[in-house]
Amino acid sequence: MSRPKYFTPNEVSVHNTMDDLWVSFLGKVYDLTPLCEKYKGDVLLKPIIQSAGKDISHWFNPKSKEIRTHVDPLTGCVIPFCPNGRFVHIPPPFPDSDWANDFGRPWWKDAGYMVGILSQKTRFIKIINTLTSQEQVIEVCSEEILDEILERYLKYNAHANSYTWKYDGRNLDMKQTLSENNIKDDDEDFYILSMNDDTFLQAIHLYFNDDLTEA
Template identity: 50%
Template sequence: MAAKIPTPEYSKLSGKEECKHLPAPYKMRRYYTPAEVEVHNTANDCWVSFFNRVYDLSILVQDNRDSEQSEPIIAAAGTDITHWFDAKNRDPVTYIDPTTNTRVYFCPQGRFLHVPPIGPDSSWDNEFRIPWWKNEKYCIGSLTRKIRKIRIINTLTKHDDILEVCSEETLNEILDRYIPINQHADSYTWKRLGRPLDMEKTLDQNDIPDETEEYIDLGIDEDEYIPAIHLYFNDDLTVA
């Protein structure tokens, strides 16, 4: 599966200034692990997750670098911020202000971008139309609901690697994760216990179930047994 490399558009940056603040290119995926979100934890490279979706807010933050309302977002970069929002309407959590007896947004880390001030404020810019937490242009994929580990054994080179993958990913998407380790990974036949795998299906759909819960129930370290996939080079005459 071909991965896309995003090209952020920094509306208020140009030339050397743009290069200075431009985050490193990355591959777009359908699903990301929490560890993948965690490494994007700076003002220049700012990812967050909430409600099992992943958002790249780098452009938003850079376009508002001089605003104090960017600071809570920068401080939360690389983390899950679902607790900032109401599960029913997906807007920031609110509470009744005891002083004014009115409903206001609850921002314990400080008021963040697109949250209106409590009282009248002529400096507040409300021309954004769609608040960033509901703007799909910032969403780059979903956060996996379950991480899985898989061993990939190359029968040609004898390399044995363990990958952390998303349970929702197909074998082709897992192959894409394996490419940095073996650039010729798509030149191999992927098998489990001698059975060729369907690269368009997930691990579960290929009868490679997630047994970690059973191991935990038995008091066994889940890393004691990680299911293996064997790779056979397609020029190998032993490949069926």
């Protein structure tokens, strides 16, 4: 089975328009752009558009994975709790002949909208190209293996596959995470000591393979 795609909160946050709308909730990332296209012009889209690029886990009961509910003080009935206003696929609080419930699965239960997993912990790493002496600090997901971090780095160096990745003089296992490669996450220590983490970040060194065996 292929590994899931991991995203940082910052990556989700840039998808914040109606034409490119992502949200995250309960640890997963969803692309709701097709939903916006389908319901374009519907007032029930407003709460979703207002939450574009954000985490909306607070809309849900973490145990049941359903929309949170509350007791309506007027009717005494249990209804969905929508403090930002009723949204797409939420039924009206009262009987309504215009309510169409033939949409199938509600969007929050439709795996077709899911594009990946929200990282539980991101970290910054410094990558130094020993051939060019160029340095890049990039944000990565702690759950990602080195091959996936390499994919992130390709926009800075399209030939990153032609390098051997090393830390503290030893070759890194590209099928393992940073932690599995014994590259400690020092974020908490930096915070406690009020240190500039950009200055003291652990550095991964890239050594060019000049045998032309790599594309």
